[in-house]
Amino acid sequence: MLKRKLVRAGLFGNGLVLIIASVYGTNHQQSFNTRTAVSTDPIVQQLQAFDSSFTRLNDFPPDALAGLPRISLNTHATKFVKTFNERNTEALEKIRERGKRYFPMMDSIFSRYHLPVELKYLAAVESELKSSAVSHVGAVGLWQFMAATARDLSLKVKGRYDERNNYYKSTVAAAKYLRDLYNEFGDWLLVIAAYNSGPGKVLYAIKNSGSHNFWTLQRFLPPETRGHVKRFIAIHYYFEDYGSITTLTKREVIAYKSAVNDFIAKQKTETAKDAVAAD
Secondary structure (H helix, E strand, C coil): CHHHHHHCCCCCCCCCCCCCCCCCCCCCCCCCCCCCCCCCCHHHHHHHHHCHHHHHHHHCCHHHHHHCCCCCCCCCCHHHHHHHHHHCHHHHHHHHHHHHHHHHHHHHHHHHCCCCHHHHHHHHHHHCCCCCCECCCCCECCCCECHHHHHHCCCCEECCEEHHHCHHHHHHHHHHHHHHHHHHHCCHHHHHHHHHHCHHHHHHHHHHHCCCCHHHHHHHCCHHHHHHHHHHHHHHHHHHCCCCHHHCCHHHHHHHHHHHHHHHHHHHHHHHHHHHHHC
């Protein structure tokens, strides 16, 4: 298990998952339309996945998209990501091979639940994509659910029959849980943190820091949770070579979408000018 290999390096703690009733409710669910992408540019596909209005990018020729703003790695994570990926290349390559079989299924499930497909990399952090993974605190399976949490998510855990070991059913349960966490926090970095430590500890960090920004409130989170979020970001970058909305804070997402909208407006203006000049 990737987690256990990193304990000795001081980079990882256990992945206990707890369910605590939401104090915010579930009224601000965001829909991620993962089926609108037309462009072959991976960055454009990501944009279109979380905001269907960005299908407008398909109106521009490929060379015009060269200047499209890219998602930047937060400076707070730069050193961690570089060091983590360099030290764990062998383990990550094994996960890549395993992912050829399981990532397509996970993409399909996350798409069905209108979630960013990049959340699949959380399973790489949790279990190295091994359904047989068991943590020292008793979390089991691909998504490392505790028995009580699994039952709350409609997984059957009874004697030798344990659906936490089922790739498909446990991923459906994870999608439901991640969706509910997003409804509560509205920020993917906080969702990843809450998946590890439970929502209560994230709410505590928000209260004591006076901020909803992960990079500000992280000092009030357990060390293993801080590392958990950064490992997710690192693995995301290892497999994709770039970030997504799941590696950004809510404020960073808003700023990035604004930058893309500015880019689209500029391209429209230039296209109109070229059309007038051609006449």
